[in-house]
Amino acid sequence: MGFSKNIKYEMLKNLSENACCRQAFLSAIIKTSAEYGLSNGELSVSIKTQIKELCDIVETIVKDLYDVEVKVKISEEIFFKKSRFELIMTGSKVKQMLLDLDVAYINEDNCFNFYDGLYLENINQDCCIKSFVKGAFIACGSASGVDETTKKSIDYHIEWVFASQKKSQDFLKLLENINVYGREVKRKKLYVVYLQKFEAISDMLVLFDAQENMLKLNSEYAKRSIMNSVNRQSNCDTANMTKTIDNALAQLKAIELIKDTIGLEKLGEDLSSICMLRLANSEESLQELAQLSGMSKSAINYRFGKIMKIAKEIEEEQK
Numbered sequence: 424m425g426f427s428k429n430i431k432y433e434m435l436k437n438l439s440e441n442a443c444c445r446q447a448f449l450s451a452i453i454k455t456s457a458e459y460g461l462s463n464g465e466l467s468v469s470i471k472t473q474i475k476e477l478c479d480i481v482e483t484i485v486k487d488l489y490d491v492e493v494k495v496k497i498s499e500e501i502f503f504k505k506s507r508f509e510l511i512m513t514g515s516k517v518k519q520m521l522l523d524l525d526v527a528y529i530n531e532d533n534c535f536n537f538y539d540g541l542y543l544e545n546i547n548q549d550c551c552i553k554s555f556v557k558g559a560f561i562a563c564g565s566a567s568g569v570d571e572t573t574k575k576s577i578d579y580h581i582e583w584v585f586a587s588q589k590k591s592q593d594f595l596k597l598l599e600n601i602n603v604y605g606r607e608v609k610r611k612k613l614y615v616v617y618l619q620k621f622e623a624i625s626d627m628l629v630l631f632d633a634q635e636n637m638l639k640l641n642s643e644y645a646k647r648s649i650m651n652s653v654n655r656q657s658n659c660d661t662a663n664m665t666k667t668i669d670n671a672l673a674q675l676k677a678i679e680l681i682k683d684t685i686g687l688e689k690l691g692e693d694l695s696s697i698c699m700l701r702l703a704n705s706e707e708s709l710q711e712l713a714q715l716s717g718m719s720k721s722a723i724n725y726r727f728g729k730i731m732k733i734a735k736e737i738e739e740e741q742k
């Protein structure tokens with residue numbers, strides 16, 4: 424499964440239970456990806472996605488917040504071997520829901536109208552801004568930065584794609600409210616808001632509550648910078664350096680294995696803090712880690728010994 428999809432699944436597992444945030448999340452999904460139609464003479468809203476869990480969550484939110492009269496139909500179609508789900512909301516309460524979510528408004532002639540942009544006047548609290556940014560990512564976003572095929576260079580990139588410039592501009596302003604400064608580019612008829620650089624992506628994953636994917640990104644980044652520094656050092660006397668790097672690589676591999684199987688939290692405070700220290704300082708020698716942590720070199724060495732042993736046990740079990 425791709426990096427973007429992994430992030431989306433993790434995000435959906437950690438959604439806020441606050442009514443304000445759930446409403447902001449729903450409004451983001453509708454404002455960025457909904458299509459509108461008529462069903463029995465009444466307005467209907469359709470959302471298409473490849474993520475079944477998103478349908479379930481949207482259905483729950485809609486029912487909780489807007490009463491049972493909003494009907495939700497989920498249909499599955501197979502499209503180029505990928506499942507696609509469509510969720511349709513119909514019924515007399517749909518219009519009220521769209522007004523309530525600031526998707527539409529009643530104009531001076533008493534007509535029902537859709538807003539051109541995202542209309543975010545009522546999304547003010549940090550928690551709700553965060554939920555909106557998450558919802559928009561699930562509906563119209565993607566990210567890169569983790570790649571199984573270990574290419575030499577990788578693009579650290581996260582983006583949200585909008586149908587109009589008014590929407591992308593509104594979204595940029597929303598991001599600024601939480602001190603995130605994105606850029607905009609036009610791609611064919613679409614307007615893309617994006618962030619680049621490893622740190623920006625990593626920070627965004629923290630904001631998304633996608634801790635596991637953030638750790639994965641960080642450890643891949645660490646591995647990559649080690650490989651790069653190996654290349655830089657290749658003409659020097661590298662005996663020591665290579666040993667340090669080999670150790671660090673082995674430790675990172677062990678940490679990742681533990682993270683993916685039993686989870687770092689199972690290790691207890693002492694060992695998991697060493698794992699975090701290594702993840703954050705991928706190239707450092709034990710001596711340098713000792714300086715950073717204020718522990719003795721032998722204490723760190725001892726803890727890494729334990730970590731490597733645990734990883735080895737997991738590896739044995741997996742055989």
Ligand SMILES: [Zn+2]
Pocket residue numbers: 441442443444445548549550551552554
């Ligand atoms: Zn909120």
